[in-house]
Amino acid sequence: MTEWCLQRACGDAHELFASSLDLLTTVEQPTVRILVPNSAVLVLGSAQRADIVGSAVSYVHRRSGGGAVWLDPASQVWVDVLLPRNDPHWSDDIRRSVDWLGHVWWAALVNLGVPSASMRVHGGGLEKSKWSPLLCFAGVGPGEVLIGPRKVVGISQRRSRRAALFQCGVLLDWSFDPMVFSPQSWPGVPDAQVMEAGVGLRSILGASLSGGDVEQALMAALVAAL
Numbered sequence: 182m183t184e185w186c187l188q189r190a191c192g193d194a195h196e197l198f199a200s201s202l203d204l205l206t207t208v209e210q211p212t213v214r215i216l217v218p219n220s221a222v223l224v225l226g227s228a229q230r231a232d233i234v235g236s237a238v239s240y241v242h243r244r245s246g247g248g249a250v251w252l253d254p255a256s257q258v259w260v261d262v263l264l265p266r267n268d269p270h271w272s273d274d275i276r277r278s279v280d281w282l283g284h285v286w287w288a289a290l291v292n293l294g295v296p297s298a299s300m301r302v303h304g305g306g307l308e309k310s311k312w313s314p315l316l317c318f319a320g321v322g323p324g325e326v327l328i329g330p331r332k333v334v335g336i337s338q339r340r341s342r343r344a345a346l347f348q349c350g351v352l353l354d355w356s357f358d359p360m361v362f363s364p365q366s367w368p369g370v371p372d373a374q375v376m377e378a379g380v381g382l383r384s385i386l387g388a389s390l391s392g393g394d395v396e397q398a399l400m401a402a403l404v405a406a407l
Contacts, residue, residue, distance in 0.1 A: 185403055186212040194218040194241045194252065201261045201348070202244060205341040211268055213403070214261040215396055221253040223361050226317070226337075233315065233366035245337035245348065248317040251361055256354035256381065258392045260399065262347040271345070276306060279324030279336055281406070282347055286326050286334045288402040293394060294386050299328050310374060315366060318355075318379040331355075331380035351395055355379035 190197060197216045204212065223240040225231070226247040233249070234240045252259060262282060264270055272278040283302035291297050303325045313320025318332050326334035332352075339346045357375055359367045383390050 184210065185400070186210045187215070187400065188212060189215045189217075191217040192219055194220075194222040194224070194239075197259075198241060198243060201263070201346055202339070204263050205339065205344050205346050208263045208265055208344045211265065211270075212261075212263040213400070214263070215392075216259045216261060217254050217392075218252060218259070219254075221251065221255075224250040224252050229315075233362055235361050235363055238361050243337065243339075243348065245339045247322070247337055248313055248315050248319065249362075250317045250335065250350055251358070252350065254392075256352070256356075258351040258353065258395045260349040260351065260396075262349065264345045264347070266343060266345075275338065275340070276323045278345060279338060279347060280304065282336065282349075283324030283326055283334070285399070285402045285406050286336075286349070286351070288405065289395070289398040290326065290333070290382070292398040292401055293382065293390070295328065295382070300333075301327055303327060310378075312375050312378070315362070316357075316375065316378070317350075318352075319375055328380050328385070331377060333380050333382060352379050352381045353383050353390060353392070353395075354381035355384075 223234055223238050225240055225242045227244055228246055229249060270281045287300055287302050303321045308321040310319045317335055324336050325332055335350045337348045357371055359371055
């Protein structure tokens with residue numbers, strides 16, 4: 182039976198990302214890390230350049246690919262999941278390897294009260310839009326969870342020979358501010374495709390929903406999935 186280790190950490194976003202990456206080479210037990218940056222930060226994909234970042238906006242690079250994520254602890258829950266290679270959930274197929282986690286998130290959102298029929302776990306490959314190279318939530322990847330056509334759980338993946346790191350962002354609220362990007366990278370006014378790319382859980386479940394509620398629902402879903 183899989184026993185999950187639960188960790189919580191607050192602090193500088195750069196240090197939080199680095200600490201999860203360090204665990205990729207040492208982790209022995211499946212681990213859930215609830216991470217809270219001490220301020221909002223723009224998280225860039227590994228191939229994105231710093232010149233896309235708006236003036237006076239803090240940013241950090243993650244080691245996985247994809248578009249940028251505006252990570253605000255007031256409106257998003259950041260969860261890192263580390264899975265050792267010897268775990269029964271492990272798959273050598275990178276696309277399939279995240280399916281189990283997507284279905285755990287689906288169950289967690291059901292636990293919170295989101296109607297099951299309104300959600301789906303994306304089981305195909307990467308689906309891009311014209312904005313997804315810049316903005317993570319404008320595209321859909323394997324294992325990610327959608328409510329209707331809009332993404333609510335985003336997942337990126339990084340691997341070592343020892344383990345896999347799944348970095349998850351769960352939207353409590355969704356909004357988009359083009360000012361976090363430089364004028365050269367985001368010209369004009371955001372269109373409806375961007376403004377409706379994500380959906381926050383509070384818009385469905387009420388403003389009182391907290392990150393702690395999401396954490397409890399996730400851990401219950403992980404236990405049920407054993």
